[in-house]
Amino acid sequence: MIERILAMMTKELRQMRRDRLMIGMMFAIPIVQLMLFGFAINSDPRHLPLAVEYNDHSQLTRSIDAALRNSTFFEVTRIAGPGEADRLVRRGDVQFVVTIAPDFTRDLVRGHRPQLLLTADATDPTATSGAVNAIGLAVRQGLSHDLIGPLADRADRLPAIDVVTHLNYNPEGITSHNIVPGLLAIVLSLTMVMMTAMAVTRETERGTMENLLAMPLRPIEVMIGKIVPYLLAGFVQTAIILLFAALIFHVPFQGSVVLTVAVTMVFIAVSLALGFTFSTIAETQLQAMQMSFFYILPSILLSGFLFPFRGMPGWAQAIGEVIPATHFMRLLRGIMLKGWGVAEALPEVAVLAVMLLVLGTVAVMRYRDTVA
Amino acid sequence: MTVPLTIDVAGLTKRFAGRTVVDHFDLQLGEGRICGFLGPNGSGKTTTLRMICGLLIPDEGEGQVLGLDLRSERAEIKRRIGYMTQRFGLFEDLTIRENLDFVAQVYGLDHRRRRVGEALDRLGLATRADQLAGKLSGGWKQRLALAACMLHEPRILLLDEPTAGVDPQARREFWDQIHALARTGITVLVSTHYMDEAERCHEIAYIAYGVMLARGTTEQVVVASGLRALTGEGPGADRLAADIEARPGVRTAAAFGAALHVCGTDLAELRTAVSPWADQIRWTETPATLEDVFIDLMRHASDHSVQARP
CATH class of the missing domain: 3.30.70 (Alpha-Beta Plaits)
Known part of the structure; x- marks a missing residue:
């Protein structure tokens, strides 16, 4: 019996060795998973971008600035001018804006408990919750060095300042408001990429590709004919998720539906082109599926779907930037939760358009109307 | 009697990764002729067929198929010839009718319903038209595949081992059909391993290691072998x-x-x-039989070649 089991094992190992892609996946997946879960992902995000709007300049405000900069929670990226705060938060350039009122120092000295306005982009509650507390703490600690001598009693009567928090876009911090639009990006990535990759590979695997190629079908015709049915499937998926989002999860829909549909079309096209490119590389459906899986993994983990994008280390953000889902997710959250218009959507759409162009070119170039 | 040439290729050469699979292959074939294409496995038969039907671009060599240039008019060649792949090339998860309908539409045929209906009648599959193609037996699959590649009424048929795994009766019927098609002026180039099939061809071409070793009618090839x-x-x-x-x-x-x-x-x-x-x-x-000649050719391929032109 042992002999027969050994025979089976030997055969299995030999076959495994011939499938290079599978071997690669077998070693790459644990390494990639370790890197992603070990380093990239952080449910307690740090280094979130924060801007401070100073309408008052004094030793005290400089202390606040220093305190924020010293905190590992924030990356004080820029000092915004008046009125720029909303725009930065809306575009998603910064996660927080701290606004210091014109009479901040005077009121503090007089013991009037001045307000410190914290505006947060709360679309992703996980990114904001911890940080909101950290800001109050950092500011008070920063000021404690200055509130000495005659001002010492201000520190005693803590809190000397009143941190007013404005949670924009998702004031109640409902996770599903953020997750559901993101889910649309993930579901579309998963099904669109995998379905096309497998649909084309299936022809090769079943031996029908040679027959197709022998007929007067041009590559572009095969490609479009293959892709459009899945495009329709993608629309159905989109409709289902958006309906559920509205009716069951009550996700606010601030922006335009037309714009949402338009950007979704671009994203679906990118995913289909990617799937088609995979199919020109993979030889079997199994390989196509493995490649799709390899693509989906970072799409879920590095796109900002589950974990705050800004909370990831720089290298992980860099990888995230080249993943189409990242940009589509920003668009969806921007349009649905923040009411983005065309002007705000344009930069992200442009990135997707470039991806579509590159992938489309690769797919068409790799597709041959000859065998081998 | 001279018949117009439908296949006229010369010096066709194809290399894969530095290995010459087909080496300076010449073939002239007239209208209504059935040419059996023989040779051991891996001798380059499929590659040659693929070059003739526009699925592969030859590395060297020129030629015309139906008067169309083998390189520059590949798209038009694909439109005008029928090629039956070695493996069943239709869709197993479509019905017989759906398969034929797909092919008819790809070739842009008019009166699609009528043509598909007629093809089903000819096949004798009209009652089973809505059965999945994957459920057919080997012999029926082969008949369906032939019907599909005849749908657009090509003037040349390229058949790559069409009768592999098909029972003797179905093979016999298949060959009767091939002869019927040839009588209408269709040129048939068919690869096979069966000697009885080779003997049913008007002429045969024997290729080994990419080189044509024998060419002519059965008698000519046997005589030329000197065996x-x-x-x-x-x-x-x-x-x-x-x-x-x-x-x-x-x-x-x-x-x-x-x-x-x-x-x-x-x-x-x-x-x-x-x-x-x-x-x-x-x-x-x-x-000496044709089989003797081929076994002999196969064994002495490198040092011996027989050339007999019709």
């Missing part, structure tokens, strides 16, 4: 193959039932070679 044969009958004749093959002047020796078939180029040498067994076994001269 002579002896058949030995008697007790234990069939067990002598290895002993006799080792003798000088014997090129091949093979048992057929209880008899032994011995081939060589010189009859006198052959007789000498079998003389030690002359007392128990009766040796008679028989004509």
